[in-house]
Amino acid sequence: MAKKEVLRVENVGMKFNLSQEKVDDLKDYVIKLLKRQLSYNEFWALKDINFSLNKGDRLGILGLNGAGKSTLLKVIAGVLKATEGTVTSKGKIAPLLELGAGFDQQYTGRENIYLYGAVLGFSKKFLDEKLDEIIAFSELGKFIDVPVKNYSSGMKSRLGFSVATLVEPDILILDEVLSVGDAKFRKKSEAKIMSMFDKGVTVLFVSHSLEQVQRLCNKAILLEKGHIIANGSIDEVSKIYLEKTK
Amino acid sequence: MKTYIENFKKYRFLLMELVKKGVKLKYRRSYLGILWTLLEPLLTMIVLSIVFGTLFGNTDPTFPVYILTGRLMYTFFNNATKGAMKAIRANAGMIKKVYVPKYIYPLSSVLFNYIIFAISLIVLVVVALVLKVYPTIYLLQAVIPLILILVTAFGVGMILSTMAVFFRDLEYLWSVGLMIIMYASAIFYKPERLFASGYGWILKLNPLYLIIHNFRQAVFGHPMNMKFLAASIVFAIVSVIVGLVFFYKKQDEFILHI
Ligand SMILES: Nc1ncnc2c1ncn2[C@@H]1O[C@H](COP(=O)(O)OP(=O)(O)O)[C@@H](O)[C@H]1O
Ligand SMILES: [Mg+2]
Numbered sequence: 001m002a003k004k005e006v007l008r009v010e011n012v013g014m015k016f017n018l019s020q021e022k023v024d025d026l027k028d029y030v031i032k033l034l035k036r037q038l039s040y041n042e043f044w045a046l047k048d049i050n051f052s053l054n055k056g057d058r059l060g061i062l063g064l065n066g067a068g069k070s071t072l073l074k075v076i077a078g079v080l081k082a083t084e085g086t087v088t089s090k091g092k093i094a095p096l097l098e099l100g101a102g103f104d105q106q107y108t109g110r111e112n113i114y115l116y117g118a119v120l121g122f123s124k125k126f127l128d129e130k131l132d133e134i135i136a137f138s139e140l141g142k143f144i145d146v147p148v149k150n151y152s153s154g155m156k157s158r159l160g161f162s163v164a165t166l167v168e169p170d171i172l173i174l175d176e177v178l179s180v181g182d183a184k185f186r187k188k189s190e191a192k193i194m195s196m197f198d199k200g201v202t203v204l205f206v207s208h209s210l211e212q213v214q215r216l217c218n219k220a221i222l223l224e225k226g227h228i229i230a231n232g233s234i235d236e237v238s239k240i241y242l243e244k245t246k
Numbered sequence: 247m248k249t250y251i252e253n254f255k256k257y258r259f260l261l262m263e264l265v266k267k268g269v270k271l272k273y274r275r276s277y278l279g280i281l282w283t284l285l286e287p288l289l290t291m292i293v294l295s296i297v298f299g300t301l302f303g304n305t306d307p308t309f310p311v312y313i314l315t316g317r318l319m320y321t322f323f324n325n326a327t328k329g330a331m332k333a334i335r336a337n338a339g340m341i342k343k344v345y346v347p348k349y350i351y352p353l354s355s356v357l358f359n360y361i362i363f364a365i366s367l368i369v370l371v372v373v374a375l376v377l378k379v380y381p382t383i384y385l386l387q388a389v390i391p392l393i394l395i396l397v398t399a400f401g402v403g404m405i406l407s408t409m410a411v412f413f414r415d416l417e418y419l420w421s422v423g424l425m426i427i428m429y430a431s432a433i434f435y436k437p438e439r440l441f442a443s444g445y446g447w448i449l450k451l452n453p454l455y456l457i458i459h460n461f462r463q464a465v466f467g468h469p470m471n472m473k474f475l476a477a478s479i480v481f482a483i484v485s486v487i488v489g490l491v492f493f494y495k496k497q498d499e500f501i502l503h504i
Binding site: 016017024025026027029077078079080081093095102103104106107111114115118119120121122123124 | 256257259260262263264267270271274275339340341342343344345346412413414415416419498501502503
């Protein structure tokens with residue numbers, strides 16, 4: 001079976017400007033401009049990132065805090081625009097970054113399903129069909145018609161997880177999210193992710209639990225200060241990672 | 247260009263959802279709900295008519311219609327530009343997590359305010375009929391200023407929404423700007439004396455006044471002022487072009503500031 005490439009990351013670099021003092025109002029800006037005090041402190045959070053994934057690949061991204069894992073995922077999701085290089089992807093990308101943080105607090109769970117679904121680029125018809133399934137999976141019961149501001153953070157994560165996974169994306173981005181909710185929901189969500197693997201979804205996975213990454217992924221890259229220092233099968237890369245962190 | 251249109255089609259449902267959300271939440275928050283949208287302009291119209299009608303010795307029985315036309319349009323412009331200005335920050339949660347064409351946020355804010363404006367026009371219809379300002383053939387022209395104010399609010403809103411990401415104090419500056427625009431829009435006074443005094447240029451420099459004037463002409467059954475029309479069309483187009491280009495150039499930096 002010929003493998004279909006679904007994601008290609010080429011020469012990606014991401015530069016941030018760390019202004020020493022954050023200038024975010026017009027008055028300060030004009031004063032600083034006149035005094036010529038606008039200084040910029042540039043810094044590459046990612047540099048020369050190259051890799052590609054085929055359909056069904058499950059890539060673990062390893063690295064210490066601040067290595068650039070979240071930044072890389074955001075560039076792939078299209079939320080951040082890379083300073084240089086290109087990302088080409090095929091199919092629908094569903095990012096699960098801090099689940100449910102994008103919900104509207106005044107809106108009920110049900111209304112948020114449509115809103116979040118629309119943000120992910122799905123049609124009304126599709127969401128209509130999926131609605132019952134999403135509600136059932138979230139286990140919110142009658143809370144589905146209560147404004148989200150009355151939810152616990154666990155309930156919000158459950159709803160976010162249910163929308164983002166039940167809509168069957170082609171590429172799923174998981175940034176430290178499989179540790180939300182209670183033990184029972186965690187198990188259920190891991191099972192859900194596993195069943196998506198069977199359907200051939202492509203996954204980018206970040207977790208602070210190496211054991212979880214080893215269990216879920218078949219490939220890995222290791223990031224250090226924004227550079228890829230190892231790229232290969234999960235076993236090879238986690239060996240290098242363990243040596244590094246020893 | 248084609249990809250832009252396809253992209254727009256793809257996110258049409260999101261645009262609709264966001265507009266719906268704006269309308270729904272506005273009415274969910276208040277007990278009087280939709281009634282408030284009708285009551286509020288009616289009450290201010292009554293107060294303004296009494297105060298300024300008496301102050302300037304205005305005996306024209308249709309003066310309330312004059313006030314209402316100006317006020318409704320100004321209120322829309324005020325709410326739409328303020329909403330668009332805050333749109334990026336208000337949706338920061340989503341913008342930081344999921345890719346969506348960002349212009350959708352200010353656009354939906356302008357459109358939702360336009361729907362509220364359209365609903366509030368019911369008050370104008372009722373008051374006009376009660377005060378015997380009956381529709382004429384010229385009323386059909388009202389479509390033009392109604393479109394122009396939407397386009398202008400969108401253009402100005404896009405400029406503000408881009409700038410507001412970088413400068414938090416813009417909100418205060420724009421409130422002052424809006425107040426100046428309000429006084430220079432001849433909402434609750436007739437501009438004749440201002441024109442006679444040689445200060446008329448203040449009004450003529452204000453695109454909102456030019457639009458309101460032509461809307462009044464249509465409501466009161468007179469032909470539009472063509473000079474005003476031309477100037478307001480030019481301003482509307484320029485503001486949209488500037489707004490779109492400016493927004494487009496800066497949008498990738500938004501996420502670093504919100
Ligand atoms: N918006 C931003 N502006 C400036 N620096 C940033 C921004 N986002 C991330 N960084 C920096 O980029 C580096 C990588 O961050 P991140 O991708 O969150 O690391 P990880 O997820 O691997 O812990 C860090 O040094 C962080 O401070
Ligand atoms: Mg991170």
